[in-house]
Amino acid sequence: MITGGNSGIGRAAATHLAEQGAEVIVACRSRGRGEEAVTEIRRRSGNDAVSLVMMDLSSKSSIQAGCDAFKAYHDRLDVLIHNAADFDISRKEPEYSDEDVETVWATNHVGPVFLTHLLMRELSRGEQSRVIMVASKGLVMHPFLRVNLEDPEFRKGSFRVDKAYYQSKLAQVMYTYWLAERFRGTPMTANCVRVTNVKIDINRYPSVSSFLKWLYSIKSRFSISPERMAETYVWLALSPDVAGTSGGYFDENRQRVGSNRYSTDPSNIRLVMELTERYVPGLLANPS
Numbered sequence: 001m002i003t004g005g006n007s008g009i010g011r012a013a014a015t016h017l018a019e020q021g022a023e024v025i026v027a028c029r030s031r032g033r034g035e036e037a038v039t040e041i042r043r044r045s046g047n048d049a050v051s052l053v054m055m056d057l058s059s060k061s062s063i064q065a066g067c068d069a070f071k072a073y074h075d076r077l078d079v080l081i082h083n084a085a086d087f088d089i090s091r092k093e094p095e096y097s098d099e100d101v102e103t104v105w106a107t108n109h110v111g112p113v114f115l116t117h118l119l120m121r122e123l124s125r126g127e128q129s130r131v132i133m134v135a136s137k138g139l140v141m142h143p144f145l146r147v148n149l150e151d152p153e154f155r156k157g158s159f160r161v162d163k164a165y166y167q168s169k170l171a172q173v174m175y176t177y178w179l180a181e182r183f184r185g186t187p188m189t190a191n192c193v194r195v196t197n198v199k200i201d202i203n204r205y206p207s208v209s210s211f212l213k214w215l216y217s218i219k220s221r222f223s224i225s226p227e228r229m230a231e232t233y234v235w236l237a238l239s240p241d242v243a244g245t246s247g248g249y250f251d252e253n254r255q256r257v258g259s260n261r262y263s264t265d266p267s268n269i270r271l272v273m274e275l276t277e278r279y280v281p282g283l284l285a286n287p288s
């Protein structure tokens with residue numbers, strides 16, 4: 001299962017996984033975009049075992065409904081790739097979901113944690129199941145970044161979308177380390193991808209200003225393709241080279257990379273996961 005498999009890197013990875021003969025479930029928030037992607041991935045891969053499950057990662061009730069739909073037909077999950085993310089760089093004010101959670105935090109951190117939590121039984125039935133988180137090379141530019149334990153949703157402090165985005169991605173890196181520890185002694189693994197500068201379709205974000213579009217056009221000259229970046233996803237998902245590898249953070253060249261010192265400190269990881277448990281009750285009690 002890959003979230004956000006209708007676009008960009010997620011779509012490229014879903015196509016590649018289908019080409020390798022995997023059954024692929026694309027989790028999307030838009031039925032129209034999801035159905036279009038599934039049809040195209042089936043056509044390109046020649047694999048009909050590609051299906052859609054509807055899921056808005058910013059909403060726990062939607063994730064629950066998507067999981068219920070998945071579980072109606074599957075009792076096992078081998079690979080879960082948390083690729084979807086909210087990174088609308090034009091946002092000036094925080095937005096809060098129907099469940100009253102700031103949407104970047106909800107989509108990029110709480111949603112993936114909740115999704116893994118709900119699918120833990122199915123993951124544990126796989127022979128060697130793999131959970132793959134997705135973070136960003138941009139974190140390198142923020143070596144002193146921390147998760148704001150007091151105000152992760154910008155209810156008190158001033159909002160900046162890049163702050164919200166990188167905080168959520170740092171939390172995903174820390175979640176990877178935590179989950180890998182939880183999986184220790186089991187055949188399950190958790191790893192994270194450090195996505196570099198990858199071409200996106202900037203027109204997917206209609207409210208981005210002409211100036212930002214111009215800046216993006218310059219930046220994209222130095223970008224790699226989604227297909228190239230997806231190679232690391234597919235390697236982590238399928239390769240026997242990484243069977244048993246857990247708690248790793250890997251770049252576009254499949255090289256192991258580090259994250260900032262704060263994120264590797266076990267007491268900080270614990271605090272971030274205690275914060276996360278407020279959104280995902282029972283998280284710390286269960287082996288998830």
Ligand SMILES: NC(=O)c1ccc[n+]([C@@H]2O[C@H](COP(=O)([O-])OP(=O)(O)OC[C@H]3O[C@@H](n4cnc5c(N)ncnc54)[C@H](OP(=O)(O)O)[C@@H]3O)[C@@H](O)[C@H]2O)c1
Nearest residue numbers: 004007008009029056057058083084085134136195197198
């Ligand atoms: N491109 C880069 O340079 C770059 C750099 C660093 C990290 N990354 C990371 O790489 C991953 C893939 O990004 P990309 O470049 O492939 O971008 P993309 O083409 O914009 O794909 C993002 C995907 O996330 C989905 N999504 C967003 N909010 C969602 C929600 N609430 N519920 C469900 N799905 C949602 C989008 O669905 P819709 O089609 O419905 O919007 C889309 O499928 C993300 O985790 C991103 O943070 C990318």
